[in-house]
Amino acid sequence: MKVIFEKPKSLEDVTFHYCPGCTHGIIHRLIAEVIDELEIQEKTIGVAPVGCAVLAYDYFDVDMHEAAHGRAPAVATGIKRVHPKNVVFAYQGDGDLASIGMAEVVHAAARGEKITIIFVNNAIYGMTGGQMAPTTLVGQVTNTSPTGRDVEHSGYPIRVSEMLGSLVGPGNSMKRVSVHDPKHIGQAKKAIKEAFINQIEGKGFSLVEVLSTCPTNWGKTPVEALKWLEEKMLPYYPLGDFSPKEGV
Template sequence: MAVVFAKTKMLCEKPFHYCPGCTHGIIHRLVAEALDELGIGETAIGVAPVGCAVFAYDYFACDMMEAAHGRAPAVATGIKRVCPDKAVFTYQGDGDLASIGTAEIIHAATRGEKITTIFVNNAIYGMTGGQMAPTTLPGQVTTTSPYGRDTSHCGWPVKVSEMLSTLTGPAYIARVSVHDVPNIKKAKAAIKKAFQLQMEGKGFTLVEVLSTCPTNWGKTPQEALMWVKESMIPAYPLGVFKDVTAQPATPEGGAQ
């Protein structure tokens, strides 16, 4: 009998602290497997964010640094400049990356910093108790938008992948989802490609992963997956927004 599926050695033994049904765990696994399969995991250096994934340093079986809120791309820049041959990645949520850390991510991207950013977008601040995020959908109810996000008052969601793909520095930018098995497989392929292009020195790489927050969305894990599919994907279309290795270079995702 052969093992069809087992936990990758790039994940530590420690069980995840995430809520039941939260897809952070799936994304962790995909990153760990990608690092392992590319043979770059043992010497990789990861940067954990502030937010639900703050304890990521306990889960990835490689050297890790914990950054201040939003600063992971700057910390990763420092690491990468010292260790240019190692795989360096940041794992950041939407509050971390798309709100308090917008300057850091835009400039890491435009510098073409040879790092990989895993951007987990679940349209809410999870760790702090479900407040409105820069990615919260119009009309979405959160603890700080109790009447639903009013765009006339607090504007529109930030579309990070679209925004960053306008820059010259990024080598690869894709948006994926983990709401079902086929999409999880696509997500892993995207993450793997991002790391591969980083190691080839092509430039900045980012994979935005649409993720769930059953607890703060007030949904069951199953309902949460449906909400990703039916509400988030229409607002955040999946696809590759930038790929310097693709022929032709027009982003397929941009048209969706």
């Protein structure tokens, strides 16, 4: 018998604290698989965010920093400038990256900082119990948009990958993927691997936006949540490569 699927080495053998069906666990595993496949466990340094993934430093078996809310790209910048030959990644949610930490991610991208950011977009604040995020869809009900996100009041959700892709130069990479079924999980892993390789080859800043679920705060079963992601999030957040073109 050949083992074709098991826990990756770069993932600690612990139970995640995430709610049942939360896709953070899938994304963690994909990152760990990529670290194993690229054989970079011993030179990778990760940065955990504030939000549901705050304990990510307990889950990846690599050197880790815990960052203040939204500051992971700045912390990763500091690490990478000290250890340019190491591989530095940050793991951030949508409140962390696209709200309180928007300046840090924009400028890390604008500098072409050679770091990799895994940006988990589940359209809501999970850890604090389901408040409106900068990526909450129009009309989506949350605990701070009880009648649904109103454009007049709160504006439109931010498309981070498109925005970053529009303001930086070549060498930088922005891709949006999803983890709602095995086919897309395969594509997500490929994008994460390419984002790490982009850093290793010294080309520039890489961000992979991963559309993710929050069954608990969306008020859905895990299976319904995947369906909601596919039906509601994909039309507003199209999957694809938003990297800047040559000559931008």
